Amino acid sequence: MAGDFRVLxxxxxxxxxxxxxVGHARQRYVLAALLIEIGQRLSVxxxxxxxxxxxxxxxxxxxxYSYLSHLRRVLxxxxxxxxxxxxxxxxxxxxxxxxxxxxxxxxxxxxxNADSTAAVALFGEASALWRGELCAGLDTPxxxxxxxxxxxxxxxxxxxxxxxxxxxxRHTELVDDLTSLAARYPWDERLAxxxxxxxxxxxxxxxxxxxxxxxxxxxxxxxxxxxxxxxQALHQRILSAxxxxxxxxxxxxxxxxxxxxxxxxxxxxxxRELADLSRALGHEHAVAISVIGGAGGIGKTTLALAWxxxxxxxxxxxxxxxxxxxxxxxxxxTAQDDALLGFLTALGVDPDRLPADPDARVALYRSLTFxxxxxxxxxxxxxxxxxxxxxxxxxxxTVLVTGRAVLPSLIDRHGAHHLRLDVLPRAEAADLLxxxxxxxxxxxxxxxxxxxxxxxxxxxxxLAIAARDAAxxxxxxxxxxxxELGQLGLAALAHDTDPAASLPSVLSWSLRHLTxxxxxxxxxxxxxxxxxxxxxxxxxxxxxxxxxxxxxxRVLEDHAxxxxxxxxxxxxxxxxxxxxTTSAHQHLSEQVRRSAxxxxxxxxxxxxxxxxxxxxxxxxxxxxxPLLVADLPAALAWLDAHHPHLLSxxxxxxxxxxHQTVYHVAHALTAFHRWRGHRDDELTVWQxxxxxxxxxxxxxTIAIAHRFLGHSHATSGRHDQAVEHLHRSLTAAExxxxxxxxxxxxxxxxxxxxxxDDHRALEHAVHALRLFRLQENPAWEAxxxxxxxxxxxxxxxxxxxxxxxxxxxxxxRQISQPHGEANTLDSLGYIEHQTGNHHRSISHYSAALTLLxxxxxxxxxxxxxxxxxxxxxxxxxxxxxxxAWQEAVDLCRAQGRDAxxxxxxxxxxxxxx
Numbered sequence: 001m002a003g004d005f006r007v008l009x010x011x012x013x014x015x016x017x018x019x020x021x022v023g024h025a026r027q028r029y030v031l032a033a034l035l036i037e038i039g040q041r042l043s044v045x046x047x048x049x050x051x052x053x054x055x056x057x058x059x060x061x062x063x064x065y066s067y068l069s070h071l072r073r074v075l076x077x078x079x080x081x082x083x084x085x086x087x088x089x090x091x092x093x094x095x096x097x098x099x100x101x102x103x104x105x106x107x108x109x110x111x112x113n114a115d116s117t118a119a120v121a122l123f124g125e126a127s128a129l130w131r132g133e134l135c136a137g138l139d140t141p142x143x144x145x146x147x148x149x150x151x152x153x154x155x156x157x158x159x160x161x162x163x164x165x166x167x168x169x170r171h172t173e174l175v176d177d178l179t180s181l182a183a184r185y186p187w188d189e190r191l192a193x194x195x196x197x198x199x200x201x202x203x204x205x206x207x208x209x210x211x212x213x214x215x216x217x218x219x220x221x222x223x224x225x226x227x228x229x230x231x232q233a234l235h236q237r238i239l240s241a242x243x244x245x246x247x248x249x250x251x252x253x254x255x256x257x258x259x260x261x262x263x264x265x266x267x268x269x270x271x272r273e274l275a276d277l278s279r280a281l282g283h284e285h286a287v288a289i290s291v292i293g294g295a296g297g298i299g300k301t302t303l304a305l306a307w308x309x310x311x312x313x314x315x316x317x318x319x320x321x322x323x324x325x326x327x328x329x330x331x332x333x334t335a336q337d338d339a340l341l342g343f344l345t346a347l348g349v350d351p352d353r354l355p356a357d358p359d360a361r362v363a364l365y366r367s368l369t370f371x372x373x374x375x376x377x378x379x380x381x382x383x384x385x386x387x388x389x390x391x392x393x394x395x396x397x398t399v400l401v402t403g404r405a406v407l408p409s410l411i412d413r414h415g416a417h418h419l420r421l422d423v424l425p426r427a428e429a430a431d432l433l434x435x436x437x438x439x440x441x442x443x444x445x446x447x448x449x450x451x452x453x454x455x456x457x458x459x460x461x462x463l464a465i466a467a468r469d470a471a472x473x474x475x476x477x478x479x480x481x482x483x484e485l486g487q488l489g490l491a492a493l494a495h496d497t498d499p500a501a502s503l504p505s506v507l508s509w510s511l512r513h514l515t516x517x518x519x520x521x522x523x524x525x526x527x528x529x530x531x532x533x534x535x536x537x538x539x540x541x542x543x544x545x546x547x548x549x550x551x552x553x554r555v556l557e558d559h560a561x562x563x564x565x566x567x568x569x570x571x572x573x574x575x576x577x578x579x580x581t582t583s584a585h586q587h588l589s590e591q592v593r594r595s596a597x598x599x600x601x602x603x604x605x606x607x608x609x610x611x612x613x614x615x616x617x618x619x620x621x622x623x624x625x626p627l628l629v630a631d632l633p634a635a636l637a638w639l640d641a642h643h644p645h646l647l648s649x650x651x652x653x654x655x656x657x658x659h660q661t662v663y664h665v666a667h668a669l670t671a672f673h674r675w676r677g678h679r680d681d682e683l684t685v686w687q688x689x690x691x692x693x694x695x696x697x698x699x700x701t702i703a704i705a706h707r708f709l710g711h712s713h714a715t716s717g718r719h720d721q722a723v724e725h726l727h728r729s730l731t732a733a734e735x736x737x738x739x740x741x742x743x744x745x746x747x748x749x750x751x752x753x754x755x756x757d758d759h760r761a762l763e764h765a766v767h768a769l770r771l772f773r774l775q776e777n778p779a780w781e782a783x784x785x786x787x788x789x790x791x792x793x794x795x796x797x798x799x800x801x802x803x804x805x806x807x808x809x810x811x812x813r814q815i816s817q818p819h820g821e822a823n824t825l826d827s828l829g830y831i832e833h834q835t836g837n838h839h840r841s842i843s844h845y846s847a848a849l850t851l852l853x854x855x856x857x858x859x860x861x862x863x864x865x866x867x868x869x870x871x872x873x874x875x876x877x878x879x880x881x882x883x884a885w886q887e888a889v890d891l892c893r894a895q896g897r898d899a900x901x902x903x904x905x906x907x908x909x910x911x912x913x
Contacts, residue, residue, distance in 0.1 A: 003080025005099045007032045009131030015078045027067045032135045034092035035099050043089035053140030100129045108157045115353045121367035123161035162194045171201040189231045200238050255348035259321040263309035264302045266435040269428025277307050280417035281398050289399040294421035295560040296506040297461025300402040317372035326382025327509040336389045366393040384409040406558035423458040436467035448478035455485045457574045465493045490578040507579045521552045524596045526580025529652045530645030532571040540603035604649040608668035611635035616671035636856045639672045659692035677859030677895040683712040703732040703741040714752040722752040743771030762791040782811035786824045793831050801831050822851035826864050833871050841871045862888050
């Protein structure tokens with residue numbers, strides 16, 4: 001933390017720019033006494049004398065002890081000062097330069113040993129520290145004595161400062177300062193002479209002569225003396241208009257550096273970011289610092305230069321610029337001394353007269369920029385250590401930093417504003433392409449231009465490279481260039497001889513500050529399954545402890561190689577991911593890649609299996625590993641978030657011939673796919689699982705894979721394919737005497753034949769029930785009972801249907817399986833509707849929907865809502881029917897399913913008869 005202790009005026013304390021409350025006035029005076037005499041141990045009597053003088057109260061010692069105790073409690077936690085008690089009294093341990101009084105004395109001493117340019121700046125910085133009289137409000141003999149001595153030091157410094165400014169020809173700006181000073185010290189002859197000379201050189205000879213007469217009268221009346229010989233001689237020279245007095249009167253303004261590179265050509269967009277910078281850099285109470293961060297090639301320097309050139313009017317005293325080469329392929333990062341040397345030289349300091357001590361150079365730089373309205377642009381910074389020595393100390397200055405890495409200490413300690421650049425909005429990306437290629441060429445092939453924007457991911461450097469390729473090949477159509485970029489990918493944005501014009505090279509520079517482990521994790525993230533990743537998956541992928549994985553992700557995020565999204569998701573821009581993937585194949589061994597992918601795929605599989613336990617407790621394949629999700633809502637939330645990762649994980653396992661894993665991923669997703677209506681995905685995962693099952697030794701896997709694949713075809717309306725796979729499943733189960741799998745396949749065949757309104761549906765359901773009862777599993781028996789009831793109802797045997805469904809309902813409730821209970825209530829609702837008991841039907845349907853909604857099933861309700869609508873319509877409740885069908889429409893559309901059937905029913909219901 002940085003402390004700022006002020007006694008040159010009201011006693012105040014600041015830590016990192018924020019005020020610290022140190023108590024009421026007398027308590028502040030105790031602190032001031034300790035600050036003024038840093039390095040000395042003050043006794044209780046001395047402190048009482050300095051703070052109370054001759055008016056020490058009877059309880060003075062106790063009061064003082066209380067004040068000291070409070071100050072210790074306030075200051076010690078800040079880490080900037082500590083009050084200690086030793087033999088002989090109390091001493092405040094604090095950095096001397098953190099106290100404005102001692103900083104003033106140091107600056108004045110340095111000014112006495114510096115060249116004129118530096119000395120003017122140092123005196124100016126010292127003078128600006130004064131906010132009023134020393135320890136304002138305290139009036140004791142001790143403070144009056146200290147104040148008088150310091151007042152003499154201040155006046156001497158002011159006069160030395162004035163001599164230097166007069167020598168530099170800055171007499172015009174001096175007149176007001178010297179006039180105010182002369183009002184405080186009317187009899188000081190040196191001051192009077194300076195004011196006379198400043199007035200004369202400013203063309204105000206009469207006022208200079210009048211000032212001499214005022215001095216002469218005051219000295220005669222108050223002291224009975226005449227002005228000294230130096231002032232008298234100056235008076236005569238002014239009377240005679242001595243030409244030597246005006247020899248140095250030509251203004252010699254301070255050096256105004258103009259170091260900015262040229263404004264970027266064809267700059268477009270970034271309207272929001274430009275406005276953000278202007279807001280962040282608009283305050284005047286402290287040095288305004290803004291850091292522009294982002295990935296390589298994202299346009300940080302371009303934005304900084306565009307803003308700087310647009311705001312040049314705000315910086316009449318100059319602009320400093322340095323490339324710190326924090327991310328450069330051929331240059332080492334710029335050293336502090338080299339950057340300072342460049343700035344000090346630009347500010348007019350003779351290199352031969354620079355202080356040898358680095359800290360003294362920093363102090364000189366801050367003195368020279370003090371009070372000046374300047375912009376300091378620090379480009380391509382890698383670390384805060386490169387930046388902090390180059391920060392001015394004056395609130396009149398503005399600092400703009402660019403770099404790929406977040407600079408935490410610059411934000412925490414110096415209040416820097418961080419602006420992270422992302423890719424361009426689509427409209428701005430189109431503007432960039434148009435600005436570089438011309439409106440005519442883009443308008444001639446708008447679809448190809450859009451394709452280029454998409455392939456470049458709206459990344460500014462990628463777009464610039466694509467535009468350059470198009471501009472240098474005017475005879476080649478944009479469509480052909482887009483096809484080439486689509487085929488070659490990142491390789492099309494590379495350049496063999498000019499690294500700065502090659503996106504892969506520019507991205508590679510971001511890795512130079514990473515450790516070997518961080519580079520490895522970055523590369524592995526490129527090949528990780530799924531569109532993004534979270535911390536648990538990244539921990540599995542990297543094979544390191546969770547804390548280490550989290551730290552690595554944060555480093556990659558800070559270096560703009562990774563983006564943190566809500567809910568703990570980490571993503572990569574497509575081009576950065578393509579570079580990471582290339583790095584993985586070029587720099588990591590096949591064994592390292594394979595091991596990492598096995599770990600992360602197993603993580604996804606095991607968590608999915610744990611989640612599946614809550615969706616399908618009756619599943620044959622019950623996961624026996626650690627419980628990674630706590631309940632059904634957590635299971636559904638995890639599966640919703642990681643569904644694309646699981647699909648990708650299965651593809652990854654298939655490409656590595658991990659057949660067991662391919663099969664188990666499909667099984668773990670089956671219940672979820674049915675709950676969410678992911679019919680196409682269900683078909684895809686079981687096609688992969690069926691192919692994998694051919695390589696597995698357990699014959700049950702073939703029966704299971706073809707059963708689920710057949711079921712997927714059936715639910716998608718592909719009857720022939722469904723029956724084909726289900727009979728393959730049945731044959732495999734019969735050949736291996738797998739009774740349960742025979743029963744389950746008959747159960748699935750019933751669904752397939754129901755779609756043809758075939759009597760075989762009921763036959764298969766009855767066969768399944770007989771086989772399930774042999775297993776003595778109540779959940780399977782209940783499922784089969786409901787199926788027999790449903791298919792009996794479809795054949796209009798409602799008594800048989802009702803008996804079986806009521807038995808199923810009782811059994812489901814007995815074993816607490818709400819999902820099966822809901823399905824059975826749906827069957828009973830259908831039976832009651834078909835037998836004319838519409839109100840009872842509505843009650844069953846409504847109860848089923850309540851259960852499914854509580855479970856979080858979003859696919860199951862669709863068909864029930866359809867049937868509920870018809871039941872409502874049968875009793876004349878058209879509004880309720882429309883509401884049910886509208887909910888079905890919304891669920892279908894949310895799942896990407898066709899909702900026309902339900903919409904037509906609504907339209908027919910609401911149309912006039």
